[in-house]
Amino acid sequence: MxxxxxxxxxxxxxxxxxxxxxxxxxxxxxxxxxxxxxxxxxxxxxxxxxxxxxxxxxxxxxxxxxxxxxxxxxxxxxxxxxxxxxxxxxxxxxxxxYIDQDLSTYLSKVPASGLNRNCIKDVMLQLLQGLDFLHTNMVLHRDLKPENILVSSLGEVKIADFGLARIYTFNIALTPGVVTLWYRAPEVLLNSVYMSSVDMWSAGCILAELYLLRPLFQGYTEVQQLQKIFEVIGLPSNEEWPQDSPISYSVHWGPKSPCTKLLPNLDPDETDLLSQCLAFRPSNRISAAKALVHPFFMKH
CATH class of the missing domain: 3.30.200.20 (Phosphorylase Kinase; domain 1)
Known part of the structure; x- marks a missing residue:
């Protein structure tokens, strides 16, 4: 070049x-x-x-x-x-x-009893270190999902396909195909402005998937995806709704109060990190740098 x-x-x-x-x-x-x-x-x-x-x-x-x-x-x-x-x-x-396995393949091989907690911490730590590095260099991924996270045979976690999301999206607009909405932040689904916090929403979805062994929010249209999100995190207030979104606020989007617990069986630190990644307002979402020093990673 x-x-x-x-x-x-x-x-x-x-x-x-x-x-x-x-x-x-x-x-x-x-x-x-x-x-x-x-x-x-x-x-x-x-x-x-x-x-x-x-x-x-x-x-x-x-x-x-x-x-x-x-x-x-x-x-x-x-x-x-x-x-x-x-x-x-x-x-x-x-x-x-070349790395021959992505996170979705890796998760498909996990026994039904689930991943152990240390393994979940290790994957998340590496993922957040990669995201922190991209964000420090002013690069957003915009399309973080298990297929874009590679896991080497040595257990190294590597983020792939960063910097391509805009090219993909542009090309896919011309090519009808199935695009996964499951890891997409609410502000993207609402066609609002977005920043590096979009990647932290995706990281939260991935954290939940490491526990569940299945995607947390599985919608097949943008509307359905938003409804699935609000079923879990609760409906934001009209004030919290992005002003620049072409999609208008309605009380019918979902329940007012969130599920009592985001995921059952999580300890307080796990729940806290997950809820800080899955905050509706981008400004309330935790950054990669802050997440790396969250108590979640501090105890063994």
Whole structure:
């Protein structure tokens, strides 16, 4: 990408995934290292013939390229990024370290008796360390979910696909497909402004899932998703409702009072951290940095 480094050479071994955005391949680096790699190829269609590629997309790709220099144990390492303009679209190739399991696969293998508490703490600690690092570098993930969190064979937790959410969303708007709403913050569902606290809502949903072994809020439309959220956290007041949302407040959205306990069987620290992640108002939600020093992590 014009930074003077020579691009990584690899051979594709197998296609391991296909989405509305493109394909993912398992690959091996050519040369001494012979590392396994994940290669993601996107074709991003331009807006319209007169506009070509939207400016936000150029910025987002530039951000991805800058992220090559991020080096954090809880962030998937982006080893190479290249973008080639093809007519009105952009071919984007990302080369990443290869980790063969995501958190949803990991959770599907957990026995019915559940994950032990130390394991839950360990996963959350690593996830929040990664989020804190992204937020400190002014990067929002915007689409954090178990499929975007990788767990290596050594138990390392790494956040993947950060910086891509806007590209995905743009492309998916052009490609009807199923997009998971289950980890999406209320302000996003309400089309209101959002900031890094959107990722903390998703982290709260993931924390609950580590206990439940199933997603906490499973709605299939935005309206249904909001209703499921309010069934658990209670309906916010009219004053708390975002002013800029095109969706108007109604008392029929859900029950006034929340469930007595967010999740049964949690101790007070677990409940407190979860409720601070799942606060309706973004400004009341705990930050990743604060969550890392929450009593939840302090006792063994």
């Amino acid at each position: 014009g930074d003077g480094t020579k691009s990584l050479r690899y051979e594709l071994l197998a296609e391991i995934g296909e989405g509305s955005y493109g394909k993912v391949y398992k690959a091996r680096e050519v040369g001494e290292k012979q590392r396994l790699l994940a290669v993601k190829k996107f074709n991003i269609r331009g807006h319209t013939s007169e506009n070509g590629i939207p400016a936000f997309m150029i910025r987002e790709v530039a951000l991805l390229c800058k992220m090559k220099y991020f080096n954090h144990p809880n962030i998937v390492k982006l080893l190479d990024a290249s973008a080639v303009r093809v007519g009105l679209s952009l071919d984007l190739t990302l080369v990443l370290e």
